[in-house]
Amino acid sequence: MSVATEARIIDGKAFAAGLRARIAGAVPAFEAATGRVPGLAVVLVGDDPASAVYVGSKGKATVAAGMASFEHRLPATANQEEVEALLASLNADPAVDGILLQLPLPGHLDEQRAVATIDPEKDIDGLTPVSAGRLALGIPGMVPCTPYGCLLLLQDVLGDLGGKDAVVIGRSILVGKPMAALLLGANCTVTMAHSRTRDLPDLVRRADIVVAAVGRPEMVKGDWIKPGAVVIDVGINRLPPEGGAAKGRLVGDVDYAGAAAVADAITPVPGGVGPMTIACLLRNTLVAAHRRAGLADPEGF
Numbered sequence: 001m002s003v004a005t006e007a008r009i010i011d012g013k014a015f016a017a018g019l020r021a022r023i024a025g026a027v028p029a030f031e032a033a034t035g036r037v038p039g040l041a042v043v044l045v046g047d048d049p050a051s052a053v054y055v056g057s058k059g060k061a062t063v064a065a066g067m068a069s070f071e072h073r074l075p076a077t078a079n080q081e082e083v084e085a086l087l088a089s090l091n092a093d094p095a096v097d098g099i100l101l102q103l104p105l106p107g108h109l110d111e112q113r114a115v116a117t118i119d120p121e122k123d124i125d126g127l128t129p130v131s132a133g134r135l136a137l138g139i140p141g142m143v144p145c146t147p148y149g150c151l152l153l154l155q156d157v158l159g160d161l162g163g164k165d166a167v168v169i170g171r172s173i174l175v176g177k178p179m180a181a182l183l184l185g186a187n188c189t190v191t192m193a194h195s196r197t198r199d200l201p202d203l204v205r206r207a208d209i210v211v212a213a214v215g216r217p218e219m220v221k222g223d224w225i226k227p228g229a230v231v232i233d234v235g236i237n238r239l240p241p242e243g244g245a246a247k248g249r250l251v252g253d254v255d256y257a258g259a260a261a262v263a264d265a266i267t268p269v270p271g272g273v274g275p276m277t278i279a280c281l282l283r284n285t286l287v288a289a290h291r292r293a294g295l296a297d298p299e300g301f
């Protein structure tokens, strides 16, 4: 007789704290070798409040790791030339190792053209055509932070991912596409699902690994999950406030209670993938700084 047990909770917050501590531990050796600390520049266009909060928490984590943080805010009315001129000045700034252009940009701006102006050596978000091409070809480069964080959590839970059936739901350039490339690189059999996929529940039922990155609150139901699967929930959705509360609850793209009843392990929201994104941003900045300084990649990240 098999008894259903509650899934293990994958503690992304604790894993990220450990990673951030190791990154902070590597900064002094970099500073001793180069006479400067790694620098991360974040560019925010417009004043979307959720983005502003996220930029603030990144800045704090950057400083806490002993790195330099540069924040640049442009008004929502900024034009393409202004955004690209700022990015060009950051490309030319020797104190800046990593450039993160916060997405989405206001609708009147051409996101792809703006991203493509970022120097690939400073592309710690892994979004430029050069980074995406390197990832597709399996050449060392910069991997987008969120999917890299998901991979670290999966390897921590499962060890070798070789031969696992993985389903990635969502095909964004920031998460879905690079996640699929990373899982393929780790020898999974990868299926990418999206809004036009037929019979998504049945597809998900075959998966050993489910990565949900669609931005639709609690879309993936518990009875879609294969018993024993590992579920990575990338979604961070705020529900409408209830009962006079100021803010609604944060939920992922997965029905957490339903999935936790059948899965082997699952990431919570908050406290799962989100903190890993920020830790991996610092990791990529540290790596970019070493490469720009002509040093070997730091070990153990």
Ligand SMILES: Nc1nc(=O)c2c([nH]1)NC[C@@H]1CN(c3ccc(C(=O)N[C@@H](CCC(=O)O)C(=O)O)cc3)C=[N+]21
Binding pocket: 051, 054, 100, 101, 102, 103, 104, 125, 145, 146, 174, 236, 250, 269, 270, 271, 272, 273, 274, 275, 276, 277, 278
């Ligand atoms: N070019 C670009 N790169 C990004 O990586 C990027 C972006 N644009 N635009 C916006 C989204 C959003 N994002 C988050 C990262 C961490 C948390 C995070 O740490 N969340 C915490 C707390 C959430 C809360 O309490 O509000 C958690 O999940 O535990 C959230 C959101 C990165 N993004």
